[in-house]
Amino acid sequence: MGDWMIGDDRRRRATDQLRHLRRANDGEVAWNTEAPADFTYLFHPNRVLVRRADAEEFEGIVRRVGERLFKGEARRDDVNLLGGALLRYVLPERLNDESVPDVLDQLEEAGLERGKATPDHWVHVSPGGGGGTTCPAVEPQETGLKEPWPPGGPQEETKCRVNVVVVDTGWHPPAATDPRTPWMAGITGDDELNDPAHLRPYAGHGTFIAGVVRRMAPATDIFVEGFCIGGVGGGGILESDMVVQLEEAMKHEPQVINLSAGCRTRMDLPSAAFQTFYEEHLEGKDCVLVAAAGNDSTAAPFWPAAFDWSVGVGSLDRDGRISDYSNYGVSADVYALGRNLVNAFPDGRFECHETPDKGDIRVFNTGMARWSGTSFSAPVVAGLIAREISEHGVSAADARDKVLGRAVYDSDPTVGPHMELQQPFV
Structure with a gap:
């Protein structure tokens, strides 16, 4: 053992x-x-x-x-x-x-x-550790802030609505009608069945991500396709089951899919399951998949972010530097804010399960939390792509190219050239 x-x-x-x-x-x-x-x-x-x-x-x-x-x-x-x-x-x-x-x-x-x-x-969807896992980089933290971060921006004119599907751990329905989180109105999805007396590990993950997308792109229809509902799975799902969830996501006719999860593979070979999903359901479709790059501080490929047909997103700190936990290299096509984001989260009592905070009790009572990881940098980019579609009426592929084209190159001695998204949204 x-x-x-x-x-x-x-x-x-x-x-x-x-x-x-x-x-x-x-x-x-x-x-x-x-x-x-x-x-x-x-x-x-x-x-x-x-x-x-x-x-x-x-x-x-x-x-x-x-x-x-x-x-x-x-x-x-x-x-x-x-x-x-x-x-x-x-x-x-x-x-x-x-x-x-x-x-x-x-x-x-x-x-x-x-x-x-x-x-x-x-x-x-767990934090990075030895390898093979992904975001978040830490367990959720309480916050006294009353506004989300990044704040996003209003959309005064839109040419079309956009469907975004967040494939994640489920959705906390009360957030849609909570007066503390008005930007969540209209978001729907699979109920993750939270118990306020005992918030499970990874509770609120999909809700938080959906909130980040909505702040980046207010004119979006967002559905959270849930796996690990009710805590089943411990935050994990096998590749063969994940592609079934992605198939379900396609029934909502999304232009953008956010997947803040992934895996390393044997010999770092491309994931056959994700590649087959792409060939059967995404190739030739007006839909872009945005994926978290992972939190293992490695350049080894993390799937599906490492595929050339997906947009892999690494994490930046507030000062614009790559977060120490973020993967880089082939898994990160672009980097966006992933440290200390603030967004919607279920109220309740949460017991930390991971070193060094194991046993720590955190009480959430503001409708929001602070969280870090490439899980949360991915929906920043997914939201910007959705915003580009809704504001300009372009295809998902064109929107992706325009968003990535606005990124700026910098030089980091440890990872080589990298990209960071410009203000005002990151």
Whole structure:
């Protein structure tokens, strides 16, 4: 099992997050290192994802070498993923207790092309730690402020309404009618079923993000597509389930999707699940996906932010410098404010679950919270793209290009050229 205790606060936070995910998903969480704090990706211990076009090759090699790997036969799971374009296989018990990555190593040695079969990775909205997780960078904090930050700006003239879907942990419906958060009016979504006496980890995440989008782009219709409703999942969802949620999001005909979640992958290979979703549902559509770059302080690819078809967003501090927790490189096409944002949050009692604040009780009673992470820089950019569409009546792709084109280049000796969005919205 590795050592759950040794390490600094950052490593201990990683083990805290992993413990919470394991408790919520008993028997379904594995990682790629001996020490839990050092993991770079998380995966289901018995599932493999294969694109339909590669199924025949995969099944043929499994038949050829399976006797020396398995005590039974691998079977195709009876689920419909992306119209059958993505297949999920369940591996039987292994002869020598090999992990899924070990099995894939052996299948590739037997001739399977690398990347044609992948683990079913865990996509997560928790803070960064050892790796493989994403935002927020800290647990939510109380604030005495009565106005959101960034404040955004009014839209006096618009040429069209814009549909934005926030794919996240759900939505806190009282925020839409709370007089303290009037900008939330009209936002709808899947109720995350909050209990004020005990706010769960990641409660309010989707609500906060929807509020950031609305402040950036007041003339938007926002729907929060929820996963982990009622705390199920511990803030995580498997790739094979996430693409189903993204399919649901497409039913709302969005021009912009905000996904403040993601994952590292085996050998840092592109996520087959997200790529298949793009090819089946996004390619050729007037819709832009904006994704958080992740909070692991690394240049390693974080999916889906690292894809060239998505807009990956890293985090800036208030002084315009890249936040120390933010990922950079291929996962960050642009950087926006991600430190100490203020927006809508459910009232209630919250107990911190992560080092160094574990056990700390925070009481939220202003309808808002302060939060940091690339989770919250992503909706700044998603909102600016939506605003560009509504003000000028342009396509989502054109709006994306115009927003990114207004970013400015700077030089940072640790990460090379980077972009930061200009005032007045960041």
